[in-house]
Amino acid sequence: MLPDVDRAADGLARGLASRMTRRSALGRLGTWMLALTGGAAVAAAARPEEAQGFHFCGHIWTTGSCPAPFPMPRIDARGFPIRPADGKPIDNLGRLVDGNGFPVDERGRRLLDPDGRPLERAPRSRICEDWVPEQFGIDAVTQGVWYRCCNRQIRKLVDCCSRHRTRINGDAALKGYCYTGRYVFCVMYYETGVPC
Amino acid sequence: MVESFTPAGCGSRRRRRLALALFTGGAVAAAAALGALLGALGSLLPDGRTALLLVAGLALLAALREAGLVRLPLPQLRRQVPDRWRAELPLPAWSSLYGAGLGAGVFTYQPVATFWVACAGAVALGRPLVAAGCFALYGVGRAAMVVLPSRGDAAGGAERLARHALSVRRLNAAALTGLAALLLLVPAGGAEATTLQLGAGRQLDPSVSNGILAYTQRTGTARSVVVRPSDPVVFEDAESPALDGARVAYADAEGIRVVDWTTGEELARAPGQLRAPALQWPFLAFLVEDARGKRIVLSNLETGEFAPVASVGRLGMLGRPVIAAGRIAWHAGDARSSRIVVMELESRQRRVVASTRIGALTHPALSATHVAWVDSRSGRSRLMLRPLDGAAPVRTLVDVRARGTALWTTALWGRSAWVARWQQPTGRVQLQRVGF
Numbered sequence: 336m337l338p339d340v341d342r343a344a345d346g347l348a349r350g351l352a353s354r355m356t357r358r359s360a361l362g363r364l365g366t367w368m369l370a371l372t373g374g375a376a377v378a379a380a381a382r383p384e385e386a387q388g389f390h391f392c393g394h395i396w397t398t399g400s401c402p403a404p405f406p407m408p409r410i411d412a413r414g415f416p417i418r419p420a421d422g423k424p425i426d427n428l429g430r431l432v433d434g435n436g437f438p439v440d441e442r443g444r445r446l447l448d449p450d451g452r453p454l455e456r457a458p459r460s461r462i463c464e465d466w467v468p469e470q471f472g473i474d475a476v477t478q479g480v481w482y483r484c485c486n487r488q489i490r491k492l493v494d495c496c497s498r499h500r501t502r503i504n505g506d507a508a509l510k511g512y513c514y515t516g517r518y519v520f521c522v523m524y525y526e527t528g529v530p531c
Numbered sequence: 532m533v534e535s536f537t538p539a540g541c542g543s544r545r546r547r548r549l550a551l552a553l554f555t556g557g558a559v560a561a562a563a564a565l566g567a568l569l570g571a572l573g574s575l576l577p578d579g580r581t582a583l584l585l586v587a588g589l590a591l592l593a594a595l596r597e598a599g600l601v602r603l604p605l606p607q608l609r610r611q612v613p614d615r616w617r618a619e620l621p622l623p624a625w626s627s628l629y630g631a632g633l634g635a636g637v638f639t640y641q642p643v644a645t646f647w648v649a650c651a652g653a654v655a656l657g658r659p660l661v662a663a664g665c666f667a668l669y670g671v672g673r674a675a676m677v678v679l680p681s682r683g684d685a686a687g688g689a690e691r692l693a694r695h696a697l698s699v700r701r702l703n704a705a706a707l708t709g710l711a712a713l714l715l716l717v718p719a720g721g722a723e724a725t726t727l728q729l730g731a732g733r734q735l736d737p738s739v740s741n742g743i744l745a746y747t748q749r750t751g752t753a754r755s756v757v758v759r760p761s762d763p764v765v766f767e768d769a770e771s772p773a774l775d776g777a778r779v780a781y782a783d784a785e786g787i788r789v790v791d792w793t794t795g796e797e798l799a800r801a802p803g804q805l806r807a808p809a810l811q812w813p814f815l816a817f818l819v820e821d822a823r824g825k826r827i828v829l830s831n832l833e834t835g836e837f838a839p840v841a842s843v844g845r846l847g848m849l850g851r852p853v854i855a856a857g858r859i860a861w862h863a864g865d866a867r868s869s870r871i872v873v874m875e876l877e878s879r880q881r882r883v884v885a886s887t888r889i890g891a892l893t894h895p896a897l898s899a900t901h902v903a904w905v906d907s908r909s910g911r912s913r914l915m916l917r918p919l920d921g922a923a924p925v926r927t928l929v930d931v932r933a934r935g936t937a938l939w940t941t942a943l944w945g946r947s948a949w950v951a952r953w954q955q956p957t958g959r960v961q962l963q964r965v966g967f
Contacts, residue, residue, distance in 0.1 A: 405909065427889050450747075455893075457869065457907070458864060458869050458891065459866055460867065
């Protein structure tokens with residue numbers, strides 16, 4: 336005959352066993368943990384332009400993103416920054432720009448300064464060849480590329496390579512797809528628009 | 532060591548007083564020198580804000596140690612001043628050296644962690660003279676332990692203090708905790724920027740001369756120039772003032788006007804589609820913009836001579852000039868870079884004092900000794916400052932990390948800087964002042 340406490344524990348155990356297996360219990364625990372930790376990711380996903388871009392689709396290694404106006408280092412075919420959400424050209428301050436480089440609003444109208452005059456343009460620089468050398472004091476060129484299917488289109492992932500042996504993360508740089516004695520300093524990506 | 536400073540140890544009361552005075556001098560000088568060295572090292576740091584946060588962390592850690600909550604050995608040399616100096620060296624030498632040895636702080640026993648927090652603070656401060664002054668007080672404190680106890684009983688004074696060690700450590704822990712809290716509340720940029728309460732509307736384009744502030748006031752579509760001594764002087768339908776003592780230049784519908792703001796007398800007129808004047812009599816500079824592009828024109832109001840000093844095409848950047856102490860500065864740029872240029876008015880020699888390929892450098896201000904400008908990046912806007920002689924590195928006076936908020940036009944006078952802070956979603960613009 337079990338003591339009262341043991342009987343209660345036995346009842347609890349039988350009840351639990353009838354409602355879940357060990358696997359489902361672990362699954363539930365994992366779900367709660369994911370909800371806790373994933374909440375931040377969900378919130379970030381709701382603001383894709385501001386999402387921390389340490390990893391992005393197609394980038395399976397650990398090298399960090401190149402510096403860019405937004406955390407996600409999306410570039411155009413020539414290596415200039417574009418807005419991650421929609422690929423529109425932006426200047427180094429993260430502002431949408433027109434064909435002449437003047438900052439504009441979502442409708443394409445020139446942005447105005449406090450005096451009501453159109454704002455001047457700001458520089459618009461290549462992420463790898465201009466931004467990285469100035470910010471980190473190293474040489475850098477765009478070299479290695481690889482391709483992945485992301486969001487149903489081919490994404491071209493690009494290595495920004497340098498002879499510097501430390502990568503943007505602060506630790507030892509990897510060879511990656513760099514060549515001629517260079518190592519991966521940071522990574523960027525270009526959306527080709529080719530369906531996959 | 533403290534037993535040395537007695538009439539018996541020094542030979543007479545007169546020699547004792549001399550020894551104490553020299554000891555004090557040595558302690559204060561050594562402490563001040565240490566502070567100056569640490570402050571000089573700190574002036575080389577690029578980011579004062581990070582240094583301050585580190586000091587706050589160190590202060591918290593030290594507070595925990597003083598409270599007995601963590602065990603943390605302190606870096607120290609558990610040495611005493613060499614007793615043999617008293618026998619081998621003349622009194623002026625050994626008493627000064629004793630003072631210096633203790634005043635420097637690093638050569639002797641450290642009962643509390645505060646000294647190292649103070650060292651870190653001096654580095655974070657980055658100002659050698661101020662740090663020297665603060666550390667001189669440490670030397671005064673060291674000397675006080677020898678000088679103050681009555682009847683020359685310095686050793687007894689030390690023993691009495693040692694009996695209250697627990698209370699001292701608790702007090703120390705509280706002080707360090709308070710320090711950490713204060714440092715954590717320090718605004719970004721390491722300096723307190725004060726927003727000027729100048730009324731409703733928008734205030735921008737500051738210009739300061741002899742402590743008098745002038746600015747553009749925008750209320751709705753109306754614009755005016757306000758010169759603000761105790762009783763403001765207002766010029767309607769005007770903007771972009773440049774103050775030079777009793778004279779102010781501003782732009783209106785007809786061009787640039789220079790007036791004596793104390794009397795209202797017009798001193799000069801430059802007609803045309805001109806704007807953004809800069810004035811240091813007899814030099815007047817202004818911006819001209821037409822289909823070809825922009826030009827900065829420098830004129831001499833006494834001789835009538837004028838000539839362009841900078842020009843860009845239609846797509847280039849060229850900003851409001853500023854003149855002070857025989858120099859003119861402006862910002863310029865293109866699709867690939869942005870820079871601040873300073874030119875000597877007499878020699879016409881120009882140099883680039885700041886440049887970047889990844890940001891936008893705009894709206895410089897000049898004083899006799901410094902140049903300031905706005906450095907804009909994605910989601911960040913800073914007011915930067917550097918001395919014109921390049922003797923010290925570039926400093927950040929104001930640091931705004933928010934999309935939708937930008938720093939705009941600037942002014943410098945003495946040891947103060949003014950900057951317009953622009954809230955882009957609402958259009959609100961206010962002037963802020965920060966000391967350096």
